[in-house]
Amino acid sequence: MLKGINPLLNAEVLFALRAMGHGDDLIITDTNFPSDSVARQTTLGKLLRIDHTTAAEVAEAVLSVMPLDTFVDDSAARMEVVGAAREVPAVQQEVQQVIDAAEGKSWPMISVERFAFYERAKQAYCVIQTGERRFYGCFAFRKGVVPPDAD
DSSP states (O other), X not given: OOTTSOTTOOHHHHHHHHHOOTTOEEEEEOTTSOHHHHHTTSXXXXXXXXXXXXXXXXXXXXXXXXXXXXXXXXXXXXXOOTTOTTOOOHHHHHHHHHHHHHHTSOOOOEEEXXXXXXXXXXXXXXXXXXXXXXXXXXXXXXXXXXXXXXX
């Protein structure tokens, strides 16, 4: 246990978050996403897990230490509901609240069609699978920068 670090962030996840650079994508998935096969194609090349948690809990833990990229419009994304692109299920609404709280302002997620989301995930730095059982609990976060301390 580390002081000031969310206890959901295990050693493997912390290593990946620290190793990521500006512009790298992190994918948070539900239990139904093909996480292992997709994760093998990422930069890290293996699946990370934070079991027995919701997508919102993992998003909150990740965003407690990782800033979102302010240089692009797609730094926070959600998988689109098939056949209902504008629908925003409860799990996605919860993660939206987490993002807004972490960033201190409204930071709308873009929606990404299901198969396009799979392709984005394959190009990501890493994939974290959660214990989320609700459908469409899949998100992409692009890492931003940590500014220097003010003098």
